[in-house]
Amino acid sequence: MKLVIVESPTKGKTISKFLGKDYKILSSFGHIRDLPISTLGVDVENNFKPKYVIPAKARKVIKELKAATKKVDEVILATDEDREGEAIAWHLSEALGLKNPKRIVFHEITKTAISEALKNPRIINQDVVDAQQARRILDRIVGYKISPFLWKKVARGLSAGRVQSVAVKLIVEKEREIEKFKPEEYWTIEAELKKQETRNNNQTFTALLKEEIKLEKDANKIIKDLDKADYIVKKIEKKETRRNPFPPFTTSTLQQEAWKRFKFPARFTMRIAQQLYEKGNITYHRTDSVNLSGMSLSIAKKFIESSYGQKYSKLRKYKSKGKAQEAHEAIRPTFPDKEPASLSASRRMDKNQQALYDIIWRRFIACQMTEACFDSTAIEIRAGEYIFKANGQILKFDGFLKVYPMKFKEEELPDLEKNEILNLVKLVPSQHFTQPPSRYTEASLIKILEENDIGRPSTYAPIISTIQVRNYIEKNEQKRFQPTEIGIVVNDILVEHFPKIVDIEFTANMEEDLDKIAEGKQKWTKVSEAFYRPFNENLQEKYKEVKKKEASIEKTDKECPKCGKFLVIRMGRFGKFYACSGFPECKHTQALEKKNLGIKCPKCENGELTEKRTKRKKIFYGCNQFPDCDFALWDKPTGKKCEKCDSLLIETKKKQIKCSNKDCT
DNA sequence: CAGTGAGCGAGCTTCCGCTTGACTT
Numbered sequence: 001m002k003l004v005i006v007e008s009p010t011k012g013k014t015i016s017k018f019l020g021k022d023y024k025i026l027s028s029f030g031h032i033r034d035l036p037i038s039t040l041g042v043d044v045e046n047n048f049k050p051k052y053v054i055p056a057k058a059r060k061v062i063k064e065l066k067a068a069t070k071k072v073d074e075v076i077l078a079t080d081e082d083r084e085g086e087a088i089a090w091h092l093s094e095a096l097g098l099k100n101p102k103r104i105v106f107h108e109i110t111k112t113a114i115s116e117a118l119k120n121p122r123i124i125n126q127d128v129v130d131a132q133q134a135r136r137i138l139d140r141i142v143g144y145k146i147s148p149f150l151w152k153k154v155a156r157g158l159s160a161g162r163v164q165s166v167a168v169k170l171i172v173e174k175e176r177e178i179e180k181f182k183p184e185e186y187w188t189i190e191a192e193l194k195k196q197e198t199r200n201n202n203q204t205f206t207a208l209l210k211e212e213i214k215l216e217k218d219a220n221k222i223i224k225d226l227d228k229a230d231y232i233v234k235k236i237e238k239k240e241t242r243r244n245p246f247p248p249f250t251t252s253t254l255q256q257e258a259w260k261r262f263k264f265p266a267r268f269t270m271r272i273a274q275q276l277y278e279k280g281n282i283t284y285h286r287t288d289s290v291n292l293s294g295m296s297l298s299i300a301k302k303f304i305e306s307s308y309g310q311k312y313s314k315l316r317k318y319k320s321k322g323k324a325q326e327a328h329e330a331i332r333p334t335f336p337d338k339e340p341a342s343l344s345a346s347r348r349m350d351k352n353q354q355a356l357y358d359i360i361w362r363r364f365i366a367c368q369m370t371e372a373c374f375d376s377t378a379i380e381i382r383a384g385e386y387i388f389k390a391n392g393q394i395l396k397f398d399g400f401l402k403v404y405p406m407k408f409k410e411e412e413l414p415d416l417e418k419n420e421i422l423n424l425v426k427l428v429p430s431q432h433f434t435q436p437p438s439r440y441t442e443a444s445l446i447k448i449l450e451e452n453d454i455g456r457p458s459t460y461a462p463i464i465s466t467i468q469v470r471n472y473i474e475k476n477e478q479k480r481f482q483p484t485e486i487g488i489v490v491n492d493i494l495v496e497h498f499p500k501i502v503d504i505e506f507t508a509n510m511e512e513d514l515d516k517i518a519e520g521k522q523k524w525t526k527v528s529e530a531f532y533r534p535f536n537e538n539l540q541e542k543y544k545e546v547k548k549k550e551a552s553i554e555k556t557d558k559e560c561p562k563c564g565k566f567l568v569i570r571m572g573r574f575g576k577f578y579a580c581s582g583f584p585e586c587k588h589t590q591a592l593e594k595k596n597l598g599i600k601c602p603k604c605e606n607g608e609l610t611e612k613r614t615k616r617k618k619i620f621y622g623c624n625q626f627p628d629c630d631f632a633l634w635d636k637p638t639g640k641k642c643e644k645c646d647s648l649l650i651e652t653k654k655k656q657i658k659c660s661n662k663d664c665t
Numbered sequence: 666c667a668g669t670g671a672g673c674g675a676g677c678t679t680c681c682g683c684t685t686g687a688c689t690t
Contacts, residue, residue, distance in 0.1 A: 083682095087683090160680085626668095630666090
């Protein structure tokens, strides 16, 4: 009897179908040892010796695994083939006290892949394990050394880290670009044209003037010139353009697409994907690889040829970007020939699961299809000294668009000949303004993080949650990210005093070092040393140099409603707020006006209603005199009162206006 | 349905990455 240990129980279940009775399969549920939570756990004076502990959750797993190892004559570690997977194998070996564990890896879950892997076991690669330890320890040092600095200099409970602090920085920088942005006026002129002989054909088309126009008077002058001009076709260029399908989904692209199409937050997408994975509908959903198993490709080919015809089928192989760790396949349907409709009918799937499966299936099938083909025409029209351009695009062959529909505009142009003279129908000038850059959505933030190799498939969604829970950023009404006051304060401190850590290149540089460790060219303790010494020296200096952030205390001429002393504005963990200058004798606090809704509190008559958030970040509306007055509502008050009972009218989430008094009808 | 600040100096906050399941909207 042999014991095989994998990371995911679902993966275990799947491979058990391919292995005989001689194999017992258990899973580790991810990492089973880690640095302790309450201390640094790294002996920086002693070669960075880490202290590993088994978290409470993993204790049960370890107990079961240990019991199982005693009943078998061989233990096979089949964790993922990447840095973290190698480290898990090593931690398992250490925690279970294994003598000669066999280490195997496979990238796809098929019978041949697994039996090949079993025939070629190796030993644990300590260099790769060391690269993981270096990564882990660096992250621990950055997070657990800078966060306490922020507690001392700003406010308790704050945090900093290699990944989260860069994410916040990107959002703050974007906000500053927007603040700095000044819209500039510009004008465009479009000509609506048609052929001269148009007995049966009244078709018009538009052409755009190729000219930069800043001001209205310039536009008017050009229009005056153009009114008298002849419109002559000077150039006709016809060509075929092609559009290739997209590669199959990785975690990051799935999250982005689910956001674009369904407005699913990354976290939600992952939960639905997990359900699909557990039901056996899709391959593993945390991956950065676009690899596809040979079997899936041949099923796709057959399916496409029999459903749409041979001319739609095209074998395509995709290459993952440089840093991908390739432990898994791309995210694809487990059974490519199971169409979304048949699957949703045969199994219990809710709407969200159906929607997500649908795009995964379409994306995968489309990635093995031919390109879409367009007839494009570009024409140039001369009018006096000016040039207009018009573009036509007509879909000639849909190719992959048959299963992966996308928006594109079809423009039809009439048949034209060189030197043909056209009739002008009208000239349309329009005023425009340059647009500020747009704030990040979950999708665009994940995209830029991935492009810079910051974060991993398993962490994109948690990172987005963390920086919101810390109150560094929040979603506005368009569901785009804006930094909070405290987010800006913390970011500016990090950028000023720890510029290297929040540099977008920091992770890339770290990865280079980790690669050297994994290749055996560099010792991990040396890399840690090289990072830590200057880091710590700088940190100690900053403890002395940086003053506590209290410059933000502003006096006001407002009176404290409790004791009559004046109020001050202070900076707390949740941003600015009013506090009594008589603190600590008087502990009165209240919200700033800009958060107030300008509606009197119906209960205490003193306070105003203000937007607040629960611990779970849910928005509600409460009295700004809290805790003296505990009036609160879930729905937004409109400011008007009910005619029947004089209670406040509220607007529900469904935009209905109701009375806040539940007894009032 | 809910916080923030100072200092006394108790005990606490915090990272990233791998998993799933316990909750809730």
